[in-house]
Amino acid sequence: LTNDEMYKDGKAVLLNPANFFETAKSCDYDKVTLPHDWMIYHVKDLYKNSVGCYRKKFTIAHKNDAHNNFKDESFAEIPDDQSVEKMIADSHFALRFEGVYMNCAVWVNSKKAGEWKYGYSTFEFDISKFVKSGENEVIVIAVYQSPNTRWYSGAGIFRDVHFIQTQKTFLVSDGTYFVTRPCDENNLNGKWSVKLQCEVAGQVENHKVVHTLLDKKGNAVAFTEDCSLKKIPEADSLYLKKNVPSVADYELFESKKEIFVENPKLWSTKNPELYLIKTELYDKNGKVVDSVVQNFGFKSFYFDKNKGFFLNGEHLKIYGACQHHDLGALGSAFDKNALRRQFQKLLEMGVNSIRCSHNPPPKAWMDLADEMGILIDDEAFDMWEKPKTTFDYGNYFNEWFEKDTVSWVRKDRNHPCLIMWSIGNEIYDTHVGNGLEITKKLKKIVEHHDPYKNGLVTIGSNYMMTDGAQNCAQEIDVVGYNYLERLYEEHHKKYPEWKIYGSETSSTVQSRGIYHFPESLKLVTFSDGQCSALGNCSTPWSAPNTQTVITKDRDFEFSAGQYIWTGWDYIGEPTPYHTKNSYFGQIDTAGFPKDTFYLYKSEWAYKNTAPFVHLLPYWDWNEGQIIDVKAYTNAESVELFFNGKSLGKQTINHQKGSEPFGRWQVEYHKGEIKAVAYDENDKPVAQEVK
Secondary structure, eight states, X not given: OOHHHHEETTEEXXXXXXXXXXXXXXXXXXXXXXXXXXXXXXXXXXXXXXXXXXXXXXEXXXXXXXXXXXXXXXXXXXXXXXXHHHHHHTEEEEEEESOOBSSEEEEETTEEEEEEOOSSSOEEEEOTTTOOSEEEEEEEEEEEOSSOOSSOOOOBSOSOEEEEEEESSEEEEEEEEEEEEESSTTOTTSEEEEEEEEEEESOOSSOEXXXXXXXXXXXXXXXXXXXXXXXXXXXXXXXXXXXXXXXXXXXXXXXEEEEEEESOOBBOSSSBOOEEEEEXXXXXXXOEEEEEEEEEOBOOEEEETTTEEEETTEEOOEEEEEEOSOOGGGTTSOOHHHHHHHHHHHHHHTOOEEEXXXXXOOXXXXXXXXXXXXXXXXXXOSOSSSOSSTTSGGGXXXXXXXXXXXXXXXXXXXXXXXXXXXXXXXXXXXXXXXXXXXXXXXXXXXXXXXXXXXXEEXXXXXXXXXXXXXXXXXXXXXXXXXXXXXXXXXXXXXXXXXXXXXXXXXXBOOOTTOOOSOTTOOBSXXXXXXXXXTSOBBOTTSOSSHHHHHHHHHHOTTOOEEEEEOSBOOBSSOSSTTSSBOOOOSBOXXXXXXXXXXXXXXXXXXGGXXXXXXXXXXXXXXXXXXXXXXXXXXXXXXXXXXXXXXXXXXXXXXXXXSSOSEEEEEEOOSSXXXXXXEOTTSOEEXXXXX
């Protein structure tokens, strides 16, 4: 894209994917595998103004015709004794995209199926009226105009795509909603209630819905009797048709049922016990015509204004990390195995919760969190109607936020990992603009689709010192502060009913294995362009060092916890500003832990992990140079040795200490340093040598 296309008379022009449709029909295509991020290949221009066109062909034909007469790799093979045309006429076809970045549109056989602006929300188009016998062609066009984000977004069909074929009467995607609650809040080992709702689209003729609860071995634990379907009231039906495009042309029905389960195994961060719930749609002849299986977990949680967060009746401090969606050198093309690796590293550090900063995650993200026992603060938007960059979603917000919020909540509302719905991050509108009105609207949408509050409404705000943001906070369930821990005590007294937590904290910066002395010299970055890992590099808005991040929140009893910025380094928002990626993470983009990883691990994982000690820095300096030496450990004390001579043992106060680690200043001479960690009985339990 040229500047002439991007701007007219000095003003930004928002381009339409339809402008490029004729080009897409005639251009040459390279074969790619979805998910796909075209931007990561432009390593020297990661924010290139560009348009991406994708084409996919598929065939619906009799088996012999499909193999003999068509070159497509994708076939819907129809038995020879059935009419292809009748099968198509009797079927519902849809395309479901979990994320296309951004400003995209979809065509099927040269007919527009729909468009979608937000790059991070899931959308589904009914393509039944476009599908034909023989060869079919899908074209997707995404327009990337920069700047449209504050970090690296990637570009293209960067999340999974699903081709859906059912009968004309079918289960609505994301239309099943369930909620679990103990019948007695004081007896979590007793009977639990499970409320189930299900939406069905099409012509219902004595169709029934059956829900079956399965344990991890596949055994049926509970099931509903046949759930009859009733027509959804007209106002609710019109609302769904307006905001869920895949059902716009169908009659809508719903079923509601409640079942009870005795003494289920509870889902928790330590033991994420998962069940499955299978929802089946039966036709009038008793045949299953559609089904869906979802993760299911029994959990109880709440936030207390004075004591913080409780899971299954037990207090749990939230040890959280903010996480962007890119996968380092892999870009933003989603890969479940790569994300599992990221999550596993964070769990090793002691993290028990992740904030999806600052956009809805893909389905597999939530599935992994369910499986691995990670609580999720699920975030929707980084901007509302006031854009942060020239071409970002703020340009489309007023027209699209309702559809995007509906999509987000319906997709994620059933996951046991969910605890919060974050409706925005650092939203300027809450300070100046229509923030209060928008806050109310967004909360209303969330609660319409999650009325039983599987997640609580929150916001992450760096404007909480202002009256506008405080007025918005009065409307939500849990109040998140970005880099404003200094306001905690004041606001706890001013607003005693507020449930407070740190939605974004830390922002210290560190390069792995880089040390600049003395530690007392504080800078954002040094002359070599690197950030020191000693704890002496931080941004103007950040905490002074990692120990302050850990201990301050630890000592605020009423704080539910915090989400540090960030768990992993990510592409974009370079700090310092001459690089491609950030240095905020405790793990670099390649997956190697930095020193601060072990400081968090010593306090957050603490006794939940094996005894360890991590010694820094490496031992190869200038003769006579004074070196700051540190030892991070989850043990009770640590001793430093130089060439076998003790330089002193230090007791670590993990419960109340402001510096829960060992530190020494040592004059450099050749040899080795060794840290030895001791338990409460003064028994050596770990050591490391440099």
